[in-house]
Amino acid sequence: MHSDAVLIIVVATALAFDFTNGFHDTANAIATSVSTRAMSPRVAVAMSATLNFVGAFLSLEVAATIAKGIVQAGDVTPLVVFAGLIGAIAWNLATWWLGLPSSSSHALIGGVVGAMIAAAGPDAVIWSGLVQKVAIPGLVAPVLALVAAGLSILVAYRIVGRQSPGVVSRGFRLGQLASGALFSLSHGTNDAQKTMGIIFLALVANGNLASDAGVPAWVVVASASAIAAGTYAGGWRIIRTMGSRIIKMDPAQGFASQTVGAAVILSASHVGFPLSTTHVMSGAIMGAGAAKRISAVRWGVAGNIVVAWILTLPCSAAVGALTYGVVRIFGTGSAGPVVVIVVFAAGLVAFARRAAVAREAGEAT
Structure with a gap:
């Protein structure tokens, strides 16, 4: 009974993370x-x-x-998965509030790794998998996107250099209908699967699935639905940062960055690399801006984004480890997760009220 209650809480928390992933990453698409x-x-x-x-x-x-390449599946418990998800959700909400495009993917992985270390020690983490499938692709992908987007925009400007600016802008805006759609498709292909993998881990840990089983259809549908709903909600704070605060973007730059970003993410999804779509898109936008003029990129804003990238894994890991320590105080049943959810929700409500009061005071002055 207790294990079933914990599993239900974990699945609901995973879908809540998937929702925050959607609205946090809406800006990328x-x-x-x-x-x-x-x-x-x-x-x-x-x-x-x-x-x-x-x-x-x-x-x-x-x-x-x-599900199988970051931590030892046999050492995972539903409480580890729950704690990792809380770490990821906390980081997503914090960076959304600050308007910083950080990685939901790395927040999730960091949260789970932190909780796993707290529960079973560092040997329960597959460090080689973490380096080869997360760290190295995470470093290479944004640099690749930056270079490719820079080259693409230079080629695009060369091709349309003698055309009327109005005609060029209209043409690239039409192109963005296709490039934006392709990026959104690639985002769903890479990011929704992370929640599927987490729910799969929880099902294996709870004894509902064998470790060599496939991902159930209901997990795929639920994860796809949650990330779509989150995307529709829209993370407007981050949209403003990505759309206008890094560079003042023209349609050609928008088309180049979206197309390059989609190509990089689809390639990574094909080989199973859980890339940060945020890292990729930010890199592509910087490349498209810098190729036109180095000073076109607001490097101060770009620096803040890089700092958020660096902090994502350790901060979410710390919250995941702390959360696991708290829930274990209450045993292995559902009491710990319920307490954490109540406290977390109360904190969010109090913060939202304080922010609303501060905003009203600002508008009054």
Whole structure:
């Protein structure tokens, strides 16, 4: 009874994380299209949500990496998964509030790794898998996207250099309908699978599935639906950062960055690398801006984003480890997770009220 209650809480928490992943990463898919006025915000969000849902069904390679390539599945318990998810959700909400595009993927992996170390020690983490499938791709992908987007925009400017600016802008805005759709599809293919992998871990830990089983269809549908709903909710704070605060973007730059980002993420999904779509898209945007003019990139904003990237894994790991320590005080049943959820929700409500009061005071002055 207790294990079933814990499993239900873990699955619900995983889908809540998936929702925050969706609204946190909405900016990756639509910020450039909205910034260049290729699409209206609501149309862009609806398109992205739909294709996030579709993309989740295209591959399960990333889900397999999360489920079997980062931690020892035999050492995982539902409480470890729950604690890791709380670490990831806390980091997602903190960076969303600050308007910083950070990695939901690395937050999830960091949270689970931190909780696993607290529960079973460092030997329960597959460090080689963490380095080869997370750390190295996480470093290479944004640099690759930056270089590729920079080269792409230089080629694009060379091709259309003698054309009327109005014609060029209209053409690239039309192109962004396709590039934005492709990026949204790639985002669903990579990011929704991370939640599938986490729920799979919980099901194995609870004895509902064998470790060599496939991901159940209901897990795929639920994960796809949650990330699509989160995407439709839209993380407007981060959209503003991605769309206009890194560079002042033109349609050609928007098209180049979206196309390059989609290509990098789809390639990674094919081989099972759980990339940060945020890292990839931020790198592509910086590359598209720097290729036009180095000073076009607001490097101070870019530096803040890089700092958030660096802090994501250790901070989410720390919260995951702390959460595991708290829930274990109450044993192995559902009491610990319930207490954490109540305290977490109360904290969010109190913070939201304080923020609302501060905003009203600011508007009054």
